[in-house]
Amino acid sequence: MATNSAGLRPGTTVEELCGLSAAEAARRIADGTVTAQEMVSACLARIREREPEVQAWEYLDEDYALGQARRLDDWRAAGHEIGPLHGVPVAVKDIIDTRDMPTCNGTPLHEGRRTRSDAAIVAQLRQAGAVILGKTVTAELAVYAPGKTRNPHDPGRTPGGSSSGSAAAVAAGMVPLAVGTQTAGSIIRPASYCGVFGFKPTHGAISRTGVLTQAPPLDTVGPFARTVEDLALLTDAMSAYDEKDPDMRPHSRGSLRRTATSTPAAQPVIAFVKTPVWEEHAEPATKEAYAELTEALAEQCDTVDLPDVFQRAWAWQRMLQMAGVAKNYGPLVDRAPEQASEIMRELIAEGREVTAVDYNTALEMRQVLNAGLDEIFKRYDAILTPATPGPAPKGLESTGSPVFNALWTYCGVPCVNLPLLDVDGMPLGVQLVGRRQDDGRLLRTANWLVQHLAALAEG
Amino acid sequence: MATNSAGLRPGTTVEELCGLSAAEAARRIADGTVTAQEMVSACLARIREREPEVQAWEYLDEDYALGQARRLDDWRAAGHEIGPLHGVPVAVKDIIDTRDMPTCNGTPLHEGRRTRSDAAIVAQLRQAGAVILGKTVTAELAVYAPGKTRNPHDPGRTPGGSSSGSAAAVAAGMVPLAVGTQTAGSIIRPASYCGVFGFKPTHGAISRTGVLTQAPPLDTVGPFARTVEDLALLTDAMSAYDEKDPDMRPHSRGSLRRTATSTPAAQPVIAFVKTPVWEEHAEPATKEAYAELTEALAEQCDTVDLPDVFQRAWAWQRMLQMAGVAKNYGPLVDRAPEQASEIMRELIAEGREVTAVDYNTALEMRQVLNAGLDEIFKRYDAILTPATPGPAPKGLESTGSPVFNALWTYCGVPCVNLPLLDVDGMPLGVQLVGRRQDDGRLLRTANWLVQHLAALAEG
The missing domain is CATH 3.90.1300.10 (Amidase signature (AS) domain)
Incomplete structure (x- = not known):
């Protein structure tokens, strides 16, 4: 040829x-x-x-x-x-x-x-x-x-x-x-x-x-x-x-692709969840974009508040992460600390201070928070929430903040980023979050949202 | 009637x-x-x-x-x-x-x-x-x-x-x-x-x-x-x-009773493992009883030493246990410390000092030790080892020492006590230990040992 x-x-x-x-x-x-x-x-x-x-x-x-x-x-x-x-x-x-x-x-x-x-x-x-x-x-x-x-x-x-x-x-x-x-x-x-x-x-x-x-x-x-x-x-x-991954469970999953590309039986309804970090961390352009987005979704979207206990999720996520960083990277970095970044050395030191009691409490509280989320998912197909505080920050010295991600990662729930927004020519993602093990429903809702917003834009 | x-x-x-x-x-x-x-x-x-x-x-x-x-x-x-x-x-x-x-x-x-x-x-x-x-x-x-x-x-x-x-x-x-x-x-x-x-x-x-x-x-x-x-x-x-117990796995187990009461295809062979605590903790009468027992078993029993890393199992078991005691009993005891024993309050304080890094290292090292035990179980049907340092100590102020149990509990392997020995009219158990998930083989070997020793005793 x-x-x-x-x-x-x-x-x-x-x-x-x-x-x-x-x-x-x-x-x-x-x-x-x-x-x-x-x-x-x-x-x-x-x-x-x-x-x-x-x-x-x-x-x-x-x-x-x-x-x-x-x-x-x-x-x-x-x-x-x-x-x-x-x-x-x-x-x-x-x-x-x-x-x-x-x-x-x-x-x-x-x-x-x-x-x-x-x-x-x-x-x-x-x-x-x-x-x-x-x-x-x-x-x-x-x-x-x-x-x-x-x-x-x-x-x-x-x-x-x-x-x-x-x-x-x-x-x-x-x-x-x-x-x-x-x-x-x-x-x-x-x-x-x-x-x-x-x-x-x-x-x-x-x-x-x-x-x-x-x-x-x-x-x-x-x-x-x-x-x-x-x-x-x-x-x-x-x-x-x-079976070598202790967090995997053998259970039937079906084809995520088939579910994701299927048409929902009813119009999905979305819970807009600002989370406790919204006020301080969402940038003005993000707040504005989400106001427009939720307005466009009209009766397909309600604003829902999380119970107070969710405020502690950021600390719990951080304990789990840094205790892991300390355990899994500490001995490696100790061999040649000068080859690691300063922030890495600080995080290892922080992780070494986490107690087993706090660590296991953090593990356990995931169940409590997921029980709270399950209540939301009884009424809503997905949670809508920022993916990031705003578009990519200028400069290359930081990778930006995970403040809008830590809660969901901590809870182990499925999350998807949809590249649907634009702030001054830079992309800004929309995050949808689903119920644990309901990955298919989350992606189906995501697919619906993409098409629904495109249809709205076409008028 | x-x-x-x-x-x-x-x-x-x-x-x-x-x-x-x-x-x-x-x-x-x-x-x-x-x-x-x-x-x-x-x-x-x-x-x-x-x-x-x-x-x-x-x-x-x-x-x-x-x-x-x-x-x-x-x-x-x-x-x-x-x-x-x-x-x-x-x-x-x-x-x-x-x-x-x-x-x-x-x-x-x-x-x-x-x-x-x-x-x-x-x-x-x-x-x-x-x-x-x-x-x-x-x-x-x-x-x-x-x-x-x-x-x-x-x-x-x-x-x-x-x-x-x-x-x-x-x-x-x-x-x-x-x-x-x-x-x-x-x-x-x-x-x-x-x-x-x-x-x-x-x-x-x-x-x-x-x-x-x-x-x-x-x-x-x-x-x-x-x-x-x-x-x-x-x-x-x-x-x-x-499924509510996160440490359970759904897998076929068969009837333990049928396996336990079946006749082994070949005469079992037993590894006599003294463990690192034998010298200090096994009482003279226990040492004597095991000498007789292993002699009676003759070619059915070899003495096997554990690799050095096993010495650390006692500290790891204790970290896992006391971190759990602190997490699960600490808040309860804090409400009314005078209603708990002094030793309970001490153990809670000890457990609160365990770091997440040490705790997770202890969890992880179970795999290493089990890999070592698996090597033994390739050649031997069970490990023979003391159940306790000796017969029940006098007095009611202590429940005795778990020093001959901590290693096996830490490894999660199956253990059985067989009431086969006697020291001055008090019973002394024989402990057999098996490979993880091989509970049936362990009990079958235990049943064989009971019958084999009875037959030897009858001469």
């Missing part, structure tokens, strides 16, 4: 292929109108163009990526059955182990680190036919200190973190799908700042075997994409039960 | 009925040669005789117990299907909730405490047809400070604890079966001191919903009985999966 300089057949453009959703790309690869090699070539062309500015990648070997695509094309050409992501490029946050690429966890302490095994989810992605395109930049040990990545909408601003490269790569059109993780706000925040869809499933829905351990009661793997359907597609491909 | 003063038909004696194993009693009740009322009457007669000295019961209502038995007899007489424990009296440690009897947790802070629900295991026992005879004495909050119970073999000695009444009631012939719990050594120790069979199953094998929470990574429910088969029978009746 004749190809042009970008490795595409004549008449096919990088623009076109990089604009495909993952579902559409998989469909075209399956029916033979696009090859995996063309998809990967288009992504690589876009990366060559945008990477100097965006800096989303920690590791990328073009030939190796093309080799994976070639093998997948050969496999399909030989008439074998193919998986749901056959030939679709996926970027993987560089805290997720890959046996064929280094995994450096965003710290010089793990420079050049290689593992013998794939993380369970990477093995699942390969089984689904995905091309593991490369490894994306993470904040230091998936906490705060930023990596090199810049916001694709404005290189003078942070892309958010810690899944900085995954969000930015999807936003820059470098790849249709990326995998990230969230312990405080590391999926929803960069998704909001970069203007992409991001999903933190229910805690325990996706295996973390082979993923850097920060704080097990919080750590959650999730996808970035450019449609709700693609979020579900990638989540489905990573949802196999793994 | 004519009955004598003990409520038994002519020719049936208290001695005879109180000597039945639970399996035999259930068989006779099922075939109609004994009634549930007769079994309960015999137990009550024995209790009236022995209780003034032994003091095993915290709560016992004779009429209520007989009423349960009468209903069970009526049920059977009406031709309904009956459960595996139909009409068999079971004693329940007074930290296990019963909706029809108080549950006082061994503390004046919970005097007269009543609950609306049965513990999950009590509901299961009722479903199996058991008569919940009454509630047995526990040490204060299932920790150290002794209750009123005395050793049935010598009222001047402790019965051990914290499941003091459960062990003593079975030893005194008051009941064929009793339920206890272990967080350090609270089943195996009193079983050894009282000369009965006691079993701590694999952690997570039995639901703890409605059982006093002390330290969830350690808390384990288990049976006391007078045969290995009865241990399995009672465990089977309490093994239903309960």
Whole structure:
């Protein structure tokens, strides 16, 4: 087959292929109108163009990526059955182990680190036919200190973190799908700042075997994409039960994609929850945008207040996270403290002070808060709440604040970022939150909201 | 039916009925040669005789117990299907909730405490047809400070604890079966001191919903009985999966009783493990008894040493236990410190000092130690190790030392006490330890050991 300089057949453009959703790309690869090699070539062309500015990648070997695509094309050409992501490029946050690429966890302490095994989810992605395109930049040990990545909408601003490269790569059109993780706000925040869809499933829905351990009661793997359907597609491909992850439970889940793309039986109703941090932390533009949004939703949306006990969730989330940081990173950083950031050393010191009693109280109180949320979800399909205080802050010295994420991560509930708002040309996400284990209903409601608002905008 | 003063038909004696194993009693009740009322009457007669000295019961209502038995007899007489424990009296440690009897947790802070629900295991026992005879004495909050119970073999000695009444009631012939719990050594120790069979199953094998929470990574429910088969029978009746207990996993278990009473395919081989506390803590008589025992077992037994890392297990078990004591009992005791023992207040203070990092390290290291034990269990059917430093110490001011139990409880492995030794007329138990989730193989090996030693003794 004749190809042009970008490795595409004549008449096919990088623009076109990089604009495909993952579902559409998989469909075209399956029916033979696009090859995996063309998809990967288009992504690589876009990366060559945008990477100097965006800096989303920690590791990328073009030939190796093309080799994976070639093998997948050969496999399909030989008439074998193919998986749901056959030939679709996926970027993987560089805290997720890959046996064929280094995994450096965003710290010089793990420079050049290689593992013998794939993380369970990477093995699942390969089984689904995905091309593991490369490894994306993470904040230091998936906490705060930023990596090199810049916001694709404005290189003078942070892309958010810690899944900085995954969000930015999807936003820059470098790849249709990326995998990230969230312990405080590391999926929803960069998704909001970069203007992409991001999903933190229910805690325990996706295996973390082979993923850097920060704080097990919080750590959650999730996808970035450019449609709700693609979020579900990638989540489905990573949802196999793994008995090695003690927070997973073997139970039937069904297809998230089918549920997410189905039509709700009734018009969803949404609870607008400002949370206790709204007054102090939501920026004026955010308050204004949410006032317009809730007004547009009219009778589909009520404002709901949380009980007082929810005010303590931020302290509990922080105790769980920092106790995990201290336990899991403390001994590593102690070996060469000068190779860690100052904030990392401070957080380790803070985490070492957390008592077991407080830690276990924090674990236990999740049940109490979820009982409160369950009451809301009896009457509402989802909670609407800010994803971030505002659009991406200027500067690269911070990844922004997870203050609108900590509560939900603490509760282990599923959260999705929808890139529906705009403040002075910068994206601002809308966060929807669902009931634990009701990930399908949350994504279905998210899909409805996207379409509903588009219909309203068209008048 | 004519009955004598003990409520038994002519020719049936208290001695005879109180000597039945639970399996035999259930068989006779099922075939109609004994009634549930007769079994309960015999137990009550024995209790009236022995209780003034032994003091095993915290709560016992004779009429209520007989009423349960009468209903069970009526049920059977009406031709309904009956459960595996139909009409068999079971004693329940007074930290296990019963909706029809108080549950006082061994503390004046919970005097007269009543609950609306049965513990999950009590509901299961009722479903199996058991008569919940009454509630047995526990040490204060299932920790150290002794209750009123005395050793049935010598009222001047402790019965051990914290499941003091459960062990003593079975030893005194008051009941064929009793339920206890272990967080350090609270089943195996009193079983050894009282000369009965006691079993701590694999952690997570039995639901703890409605059982006093002390330290969830350690808390384990288990049976006391007078045969290995009865241990399995009672465990089977309490093994239903309960999703409310986060340490339970839904998996097929099969009948422990069938496995326990089956003949091993090959002669079992036993690893004699002294553990790091042997030198300092095993009493001379114990050392002598184990020397004879291992000599008698000859080629069926090898001495095996544990890797050095096992020395730290005692500190880790203690951290997990005391952090749990502090979290779960601290707020209760703070309300009225004078109603708690001095040792309880000290342990709470100790537990409050445990850091989350140390706690989580202790949790994690269980996997490392179990990997070491798995290596032993590849070659050996069970570990043989002391149940207690010696026979029950004199005096009632302490329940004795759990030093030979803490390691195994920490690892979550199944342990069984076999009342096979005797030191100056006092019983001394033999502890067998099995691989996690291999409870059936452990009990089968235990059954073999009992029979093998009996055969050797007969020469």
